[in-house]
Amino acid sequence: MSPTLIGEGEQASLAQHGMWITERMGCGGRVYHMPLAIRLDGPLDVDRLLAACHDVVRAHPQLTAALAERDGEVRLVPAAVPPPIGFEDASGFEDAGYEAGELVDRETSLALDLGTGPAARFTVFRLAPERHLLVFVAHHAVFDGMSKDILVRDLAAAYAGRPVSALPLTHGEIAERENARVAELLGEAAEFWRGRWNDRQDLRLPGLSGVSVRAAAGEAVDFALPSDLAVAADKLGVTRFELVLAAVHTLLTAYGNEDAAVAVDLSTRTEETRGHIGLFVNELPVPAPTPSGRFADFARTVRDELRATYRFRQVPLARAVGGVSPRTALTPVSVSYRRRDASTPEFPGVEASVDWMAFNQAVRGTLHLQVVDAPDGVAARLQFNPLMLSRSGCESVAGHLLALLRAVAAAPDADVADLPLPSPVVASAVESSSGRAGEPSASARGGAADAVPYVAEVGEIWREVLGMPEIGPDEDLFDLGGHSLSITQIIAKVRERMDVELSFDVFFDDPTINGIAAEVARLREEA
Amino acid sequence: MRERVAELVAKASGGDLAVADILAAECSLPALGLTSIAYLRLIDLLETEFDCDVDLDGGHLDTLDGLVEHIAGQRK
Numbered sequence: 001m002s003p004t005l006i007g008e009g010e011q012a013s014l015a016q017h018g019m020w021i022t023e024r025m026g027c028g029g030r031v032y033h034m035p036l037a038i039r040l041d042g043p044l045d046v047d048r049l050l051a052a053c054h055d056v057v058r059a060h061p062q063l064t065a066a067l068a069e070r071d072g073e074v075r076l077v078p079a080a081v082p083p084p085i086g087f088e089d090a091s092g093f094e095d096a097g098y099e100a101g102e103l104v105d106r107e108t109s110l111a112l113d114l115g116t117g118p119a120a121r122f123t124v125f126r127l128a129p130e131r132h133l134l135v136f137v138a139h140h141a142v143f144d145g146m147s148k149d150i151l152v153r154d155l156a157a158a159y160a161g162r163p164v165s166a167l168p169l170t171h172g173e174i175a176e177r178e179n180a181r182v183a184e185l186l187g188e189a190a191e192f193w194r195g196r197w198n199d200r201q202d203l204r205l206p207g208l209s210g211v212s213v214r215a216a217a218g219e220a221v222d223f224a225l226p227s228d229l230a231v232a233a234d235k236l237g238v239t240r241f242e243l244v245l246a247a248v249h250t251l252l253t254a255y256g257n258e259d260a261a262v263a264v265d266l267s268t269r270t271e272e273t274r275g276h277i278g279l280f281v282n283e284l285p286v287p288a289p290t291p292s293g294r295f296a297d298f299a300r301t302v303r304d305e306l307r308a309t310y311r312f313r314q315v316p317l318a319r320a321v322g323g324v325s326p327r328t329a330l331t332p333v334s335v336s337y338r339r340r341d342a343s344t345p346e347f348p349g350v351e352a353s354v355d356w357m358a359f360n361q362a363v364r365g366t367l368h369l370q371v372v373d374a375p376d377g378v379a380a381r382l383q384f385n386p387l388m389l390s391r392s393g394c395e396s397v398a399g400h401l402l403a404l405l406r407a408v409a410a411a412p413d414a415d416v417a418d419l420p421l422p423s424p425v426v427a428s429a430v431e432s433s434s435g436r437a438g439e440p441s442a443s444a445r446g447g448a449a450d451a452v453p454y455v456a457e458v459g460e461i462w463r464e465v466l467g468m469p470e471i472g473p474d475e476d477l478f479d480l481g482g483h484s485l486s487i488t489q490i491i492a493k494v495r496e497r498m499d500v501e502l503s504f505d506v507f508f509d510d511p512t513i514n515g516i517a518a519e520v521a522r523l524r525e526e527a
Numbered sequence: 528m529r530e531r532v533a534e535l536v537a538k539a540s541g542g543d544l545a546v547a548d549i550l551a552a553e554c555s556l557p558a559l560g561l562t563s564i565a566y567l568r569l570i571d572l573l574e575t576e577f578d579c580d581v582d583l584d585g586g587h588l589d590t591l592d593g594l595v596e597h598i599a600g601q602r603k
Contacts, residue, residue, distance in 0.1 A: 088562045
């Protein structure tokens with residue numbers, strides 16, 4: 001049987017479930033669009049390239065997937081709309097004063113639809129007879145950083161006339177195995193995170209005026225990390241990633257943050273999924289003690305913390321602990337680090353140059369450090385929410401990080417106290433913009449509909465879904481340990497038993513039994 | 528203004544899209560066939576004609592009505 005078809009109703013992964021919910025709650029959009037651009041100079045065979053795009057789509061079923069809710073669970077289904085693969089003649093484009101980046105921005109802004117498809121899009125632009133640009137955009141629910149390497153490798157192979165390797169497993173099989181593994185680990189993970197996770201929304205950074213863990217239009221400051229990063233890491237006995245993470249923690253402490261957790265994107269790929277395009281990332285927090293003594297020792301502590309989380313890397317934090325409200329970033333400050341060992345794959349007859357870090361002009365939290373470590377240098381980008389953080393503040397952070405890393409490279413044995421660190425930032429009235437505190441509950445919102453008749457039944461549904469004998473009518477779903485699966489199950493049961501279709505918004509505004517009951521009452525009245 | 532914006536869309540598309548179709552369309556402009564290059568040309572035309580800013584961020588700018596609303600909102 002060909003593993004390349006999506007069976008009807010295969011399980012979606014936990015990460016996909018979470019992302020689907022976030023989209024349905026209106027918090028996703030552009031932040032989940034992942035662009036990749038390949039510039040091709042020379043005599044390009046456009047038809048062959050377009051055919052190669054088709055080959056890649058056939059070989060990677062996630063690109064033709066859609067997500068649908070069935071009986072309270074999110075399933076993978078074949079998309080009604082496959083990825084568009086097109087050609088646009090943009091001859092004279094650059095002479096007219098446009099830049100290729102604008103095409104990437106435009107393609108990135110085009111809609112992707114997880115419900116119907118397309119989940120991805122390919123467009124080949126001719127800029128001149130021997131200058132082309134391939135712009136690919138995929139939804140993060142079916143694509144991640146490492147998928148970029150696989151995509152380019154397989155496109156090059158297909159263009160060169162080589163067969164694209166078949167995948168050993170279907171995504172349904174992958175998700176099933178992962179879900180089983182997570183179920184096994186859940187108890188231990190809950191225990192592990194209980195002492196370690198603290199949902200802090202207070203933050204100090206230079207130029208900071210607010211804190212957010214929700215998607216927003218983003219800006220970026222690009223820079224390069226010192227080329228001797230590898231040497232420094234070796235001397236400290238840690239990996240480059242661990243060194244960067246330790247440096248970020250050290251900076252945050254210097255700014256005056258206590259116990260700041262920095263979330264990192266961890267790959268959940270296994271040997272079997274190494275060659276799969278898809279979403280194999282889990283964002284988990286890495287807490288660290290206050291840096292003191294030798295930096296080298298602190299870096300190794302960070303390393304130990306990080307390695308301890310690897311056992312639970314597949315378990316979404318929201319499934320293990322309660323109180324994780326809907327958000328696109330786990331913590332206001334986060335880091336992703338990716339190593340690219342291979343050089344750019346060859347497209348015979350043309351020179352290919354890939355933008356591995358095309359920016360979607362959106363940010364998931366307040367400040368995100370993205371690092372792509374390649375043979376030709378360590379590229380870094382600080383993505384920031386300009387409504388929360390000023391550009392000059394972000395540039396300061398970049399400068400401080402570089403100064404710290406350079407000093408560590410020069411003196412690996414230095415004490416933290418002797419390293420060049422910024423002074424503490426004076427705390428201004430920084431308020432989290434993602435909290436729900438102060439918002440009137442649905443039942444208090446002058447609604448005409450009386451929720452009382454529905455509270456009992458909604459309460460019954462909640463008790464079943466959460467597996468709890470008693471739940472107070474104003475207890476927050478997420479504080480009770482609810483998460484994205486709870487949302488879909490509650491919606492399904494309410495649909496089944498109470499014959500109304502709850503929107504996802506109510507889980508934002510008032511995720512309590514009373515809140516849901518009020519919404520049911522409102523919908524009943526409208527009907 | 529709706530007619531004028533539709534005319535500019537047609538112009539930006541190099542004649543590929545007809546004004547009548549644009550005005551009558553219930554789908555998004557990309558669905559109608561507005562290419563990315565044409566869209567960038569359109570932005571230039573709109574920014575020049577209406578002295579406004581059109582950024583690339585937002586599905587609401589992918590329909591004729593969305594564009595009209597956006598421009599109207601900018602002209603105070």
